[in-house]
Amino acid sequence: xxxxxxxxxxxxxxxxxxxxxxxxxxxxxxxxxxxxxxxxxxxxxxxxxxxxxxxxxxxxxxxxxxxxxxxxxxxxxxxxxxxxxxxxxxxxxxxxxxxxxxxxxxxxxxxxxxxxxxxxxxxxxxxxxxxxxxxxxxxxxxxxxxxxxxxxxxxxxxxxxxxxxxxxxxxxxxxxxxxxxxxxxxxxxxxxxxxxxxxxxxxxxxxxxxxxxxxxxxxxxxxxxxxxxxxxxxxxxxxxxxxxxxxxxxxxxxxxxxxxxxxxxxxxxxxxxxxxxxxxxxxxxxxxxxxxxxxxxxxxxxxxxxxxxxxxxxxxxxxxxxxxxxxxxxxxxxxxxxxxxxxxxxxxxxxxxxxxxxxxxxxxxxxxxxxxxxxxxxxxxxxxxxxxxxxxxxxxxxxxxxxxxxxxxxxxxxxxxxxxxxxxxxxxxxxxxxxxxxxxxxxxxxxxxxxxxxxxxxxxxxxxxxxxxxxxxxxxxxxxxxxxxxxxxxxxxxxxxxxxxxxxxxxxxxxxxxxxx
Amino acid sequence: xxxxxxxxxxxxxxxxxxxxxxxxxxxxxxxxxxxxxxxxxxxxxxxxxxxxxxxxxxxxxxxxxxxxxxxxxxxxxxxxxxxxxxxxxxxxxxxxxxxxxxxxxxxxxxxxxxxxxxxxxxxxxxxxxxxxxxxxxxxxxxxxxxxxxxxxxxxxxxxxxxxxxxxxxxxxxxxxxxxxxxxxxxxxxxxxxxxxxxxxxxxxxxxxxxxxxxxxxxxxxxxxxxxxxxxxxxxxxxxxxxxxxxxxxxxxxxxxxxxxxxxxxxxxxxxxxxxxxxxxxxxxxxxxxxxxxxxxxxxxxxxxxxxxxxxxxxxxxxxxxxxxxxxxxxxxxxxxxxxxxxxxxxxxxxxxxxxxxxxxxxxxxxxxxxxxxxxxxx
Numbered sequence: 001x002x003x004x005x006x007x008x009x010x011x012x013x014x015x016x017x018x019x020x021x022x023x024x025x026x027x028x029x030x031x032x033x034x035x036x037x038x039x040x041x042x043x044x045x046x047x048x049x050x051x052x053x054x055x056x057x058x059x060x061x062x063x064x065x066x067x068x069x070x071x072x073x074x075x076x077x078x079x080x081x082x083x084x085x086x087x088x089x090x091x092x093x094x095x096x097x098x099x100x101x102x103x104x105x106x107x108x109x110x111x112x113x114x115x116x117x118x119x120x121x122x123x124x125x126x127x128x129x130x131x132x133x134x135x136x137x138x139x140x141x142x143x144x145x146x147x148x149x150x151x152x153x154x155x156x157x158x159x160x161x162x163x164x165x166x167x168x169x170x171x172x173x174x175x176x177x178x179x180x181x182x183x184x185x186x187x188x189x190x191x192x193x194x195x196x197x198x199x200x201x202x203x204x205x206x207x208x209x210x211x212x213x214x215x216x217x218x219x220x221x222x223x224x225x226x227x228x229x230x231x232x233x234x235x236x237x238x239x240x241x242x243x244x245x246x247x248x249x250x251x252x253x254x255x256x257x258x259x260x261x262x263x264x265x266x267x268x269x270x271x272x273x274x275x276x277x278x279x280x281x282x283x284x285x286x287x288x289x290x291x292x293x294x295x296x297x298x299x300x301x302x303x304x305x306x307x308x309x310x311x312x313x314x315x316x317x318x319x320x321x322x323x324x325x326x327x328x329x330x331x332x333x334x335x336x337x338x339x340x341x342x343x344x345x346x347x348x349x350x351x352x353x354x355x356x357x358x359x360x361x362x363x364x365x366x367x368x369x370x371x372x373x374x375x376x377x378x379x380x381x382x383x384x385x386x387x388x389x390x391x392x393x394x395x396x397x398x399x400x401x402x403x404x405x406x407x408x409x410x411x412x413x414x415x416x417x418x419x420x421x422x423x424x425x426x427x428x429x430x431x432x433x434x435x436x437x438x439x440x441x442x443x444x445x446x447x448x449x450x451x452x453x454x455x456x457x458x459x460x461x462x463x464x465x466x467x468x469x470x471x472x473x474x475x476x477x478x479x480x481x482x483x484x485x486x487x488x489x490x491x492x493x494x495x496x497x498x499x500x501x502x503x504x505x506x507x508x509x510x511x512x513x514x515x516x517x
Numbered sequence: 518x519x520x521x522x523x524x525x526x527x528x529x530x531x532x533x534x535x536x537x538x539x540x541x542x543x544x545x546x547x548x549x550x551x552x553x554x555x556x557x558x559x560x561x562x563x564x565x566x567x568x569x570x571x572x573x574x575x576x577x578x579x580x581x582x583x584x585x586x587x588x589x590x591x592x593x594x595x596x597x598x599x600x601x602x603x604x605x606x607x608x609x610x611x612x613x614x615x616x617x618x619x620x621x622x623x624x625x626x627x628x629x630x631x632x633x634x635x636x637x638x639x640x641x642x643x644x645x646x647x648x649x650x651x652x653x654x655x656x657x658x659x660x661x662x663x664x665x666x667x668x669x670x671x672x673x674x675x676x677x678x679x680x681x682x683x684x685x686x687x688x689x690x691x692x693x694x695x696x697x698x699x700x701x702x703x704x705x706x707x708x709x710x711x712x713x714x715x716x717x718x719x720x721x722x723x724x725x726x727x728x729x730x731x732x733x734x735x736x737x738x739x740x741x742x743x744x745x746x747x748x749x750x751x752x753x754x755x756x757x758x759x760x761x762x763x764x765x766x767x768x769x770x771x772x773x774x775x776x777x778x779x780x781x782x783x784x785x786x787x788x789x790x791x792x793x794x795x796x797x798x799x800x801x802x803x804x805x806x807x808x809x810x811x812x813x814x815x816x817x818x819x820x821x822x823x824x825x826x827x828x829x830x831x832x833x834x835x836x837x838x839x840x841x842x843x844x845x846x847x848x849x850x851x852x853x854x855x856x857x858x859x860x861x862x863x864x865x866x867x868x869x870x871x872x873x874x875x876x877x878x879x880x881x882x883x884x885x886x887x888x889x890x891x892x893x894x895x
Contacts, residue, residue, distance in 0.1 A: 248691070250691045250694070250695065252825075305873075306873055306877070309877055310876060310877065313876075314690055314691045315605045315690065315691065315694065316876040316880070317876075318605070318691055318694060319605075319825070319828055319829065319832065319872050319875075319876050320872055320873045320876040320877065322825050322872055323829075323868070323869040323870065323871065323872020323873040323876075324869065324872075324873060325869070326865050326866075326868055326869030326872070327865075327866060327869035327870065327873075329865065330862060330865040330866050330869065333862065333865075334862060443822075446698075446821070447698060447699055447702045447821065450695045450698070450699070451699060454692065454695055454696070485706050485707075485709070485710055486710070488703075488706055489703050489706050489707050492699050492700075492702065492703040492706075493703060495699065496696055496699055496700060496703075497682075499683075499686070499688060499692070499696055500682045500683065500685075500686045500688070501686070503686050503687060503688050503692065
């Protein structure tokens with residue numbers, strides 16, 4: 001018997017013959033032996049058998065059908081057999097189950113880490129305590145850290161059912177140290193059947209601790225999501241805060257400036273893909289000035305043709321800039337089509353970093369958070385440390401007196417409007433990394449960015465920052481209980497009510513121009 | 518104390534001893550002719566003239582004209598708050614849609630057993646959501662009288678509450694506009710939710726009858742059309758009476774120098790609240806007439822873009838005049854329905870350009886242009 005098993009444990013013509021033409025019991029034995037011996041070369045044949053692609057005729061070697069072509073099951077050479085003369089090798093349910101598990105076990109020995117990772121996950125989900133020895137031997141060989149992690153969790157989960165209480169306690173400690181939704185479930189399920197009081201107490205303690213860790217991870221995730229949303233709101237509202245603060249002008253085309261920035265990023269990406277595919281990872285660096293300049297240029301055009309001509313008539317400016325936004329949307333539609341264009345992240349921005357068990361922060365969100373901080377710092381420095389900033393602040397606080405002291409207010413207006421528009425372009429660049437880029441991109445952001453500016457108050461960056469972060473956080477913290485749409489509605493209603501109490505926003509502007517809005 | 522707080526009598530220069538009528542005789546005649554043409558001539562051309570004739574008014578034209586009459590009423594309501602009182606609302610589409618929804622609720626209940634699922638009581642979308650009975654706020658929606666009243670009262674109440682707080686906090690100018698936009702945006706999101714109980718994304722449609730009369734029949738359609746024309750005519754007369762009254766002059770004073778008016782002892786809040794609420798109610802009424810003629814109401818009507826478009830109707834025709842908004846609504850919407858079918862990509866360009874052109878070169882709109890040339894001519 002042992003000799004027979006040993007003979008079946010290698011994939012040779014005889015074993016193949018058994019698999020293809022043997023009785024069900026023989027097939028089962030052969031598969032078990034192959035799996036137990038860890039015969040990796042048998043995996044393709046076993047997979048073909050499972051998927052009904054193993055064929056055999058009255059005589060001749062069995063063949064595998066793959067993509068319409070027939071290959072010899074043993075050698076892999078192309079086969080001359082005609083599929084009409086062959087018969088599919090039948091399997092029963094028991095064999096199917098065995099094959100599924102066996103393939104998983106064999107994959108643990110595959111050379112590719114991705115296969116091993118999938119196999120380890122399969123074992124973890126399977127939860128069959130009989131696989132414990134396999135998992136342990138795989139763990140002792142494994143070098144890849146990701147696969148090791150899954151395997152060790154699988155080991156702990158499987159060991160929960162081990163007859164030895166000491167092993168069970170060890171498994172509980174191990175699961176406690178690696179909290180996750182599945183380990184919590186496993187601990188709770190085991191607690192239902194556990195008899196040993198000491199182990200039961202440990203189980204309950206561990207489940208509570210895992211639960212706490214999960215909740216902490218969820219909270220951190222929510223806070224991060226809120227800050228991330230806040231950074232996007234900040235990027236979309238910062239430029240608006242400058243133009244609105246300076247001229248008291250509501251620029252309804254602001255959203256379209258975001259859109260222009262996003263399209264500029266798309267154009268740069270396209271140029272890199274065509275011209276310098278090797279440097280594709282660096283295209284964002286080139287996109288930063290491109291987005292800024294494109295949006296600033298459109299802003300200058302807007303200021304010269306519309307905003308400047310309507311100075312002192314804010315309601316008319318609102319309507320005229322809305323008209324300009326419609327023109328921009330249609331222009332982009334005609335130039336680039338009404339469909340969304342695809343902007344792909346550079347490789348280093350995909351994926352994420354695991355900060356807590358069960359909590360992955362995506363790189364692109366982190367990058368946008370940092371980017372928003374950098375832009376904020378830049379704007380702050382520009383406004384407080386440069387001559388242009390000084391003049392901009394002077395015009396914002398008291399236009400007439402500034403003009404009286406010789407400040408060329410029309411030029412300052414133009415420069416500040418260009419700056420605000422350029423920052424909107426940078427916001428568009430950030431948006432292009434996380435969402436769809438299409439002609440209507442800006443429309444979704446008008447109301448939100450106005451809320452940020454109105455809530456924060458005019459003329460102070462601090463107000464804009466706090467309002468953006470606050471709105472982002474409140475929105476995300478409400479989402480789990482109220483749902484995304486209701487959260488948004490609640491936030492809007494809150495802003496509307498808040499404005500009733502403090503019409504000047506969080507940070508009322510000090511100066512003589514306060515009453516003019 | 519009392520002597521200090523009591524409003525000082527505002528001495529307005531008596532423009533004319535006593536205006537005997539609202540309009541000069543010629544304007545009255547023109548208006549009544551136009552009205553008669555709408556309520557007599559159009560129905561005859563629709564009902565009596567055979568379909569092949571060049572003079573026949575088709576179903577499509579009648580529905581389009583009825584729709585535009587409702588829009589013109591909305592433009593008139595907008596003009597009362599913007600053109601005369603200087604409050605730019607970016608939320609008038611919301612009041613219009615609320616009136617429409619109130620009427621739509623009745624129309625949904627009036628479908629009865631003819632719905633797709635055949636439930637005698639529940640509208641289709643509720644059956645689809647697996648609701649067993651209508652929610653509490655649908656109580657009594659089967660009654661036409663209640664819903665007709667609600668189509669005025671709901672927008673008026675919302676406008677009153679919102680206006681009360683906003684005006685009291687002295688929110689003015691662009692701030693007020695932005696807040697009204699946020700309000701309509703919030704309502705749009707709310708009505709898009711299926712759980713809100715107003716049909717979600719699809720809104721209300723597939724109406725069958727109103728007060729027992731089938732909506733598809735020419736007779737019903739003609740009556741609805743004539744009602745829309747009557748509403749517009751009535752609103753015009755009432756608005757004229759309002760703006761020529763002393764109250765109307767206070768409104769204009771709010772537009773031109775609110776602070777000065779306040780220092781004269783007037784309380785601008787009450788006047789603003791009055792005209793704001795009146796305007797919302799008028800929008801609601803127009804919405805209630807709009808829905809049975811167009812046959813659908815959905816949250817898209819509440820989108821911020823729709824509300825801003827109302828402003829351009831008024832601006833194109835001429836702010837601060839009464840005929841201007843009506844002319845503007847007819848022209849812009851006529852152009853829209855023609856261009857979106859014939860040259861879809863041109864429509865947005867034209868709309869955008871008209872926003873810019875009117876604000877830059879035509880602050881008085883078409884009526885202002887006409888008045889200027891008429892004054893220069895003799």
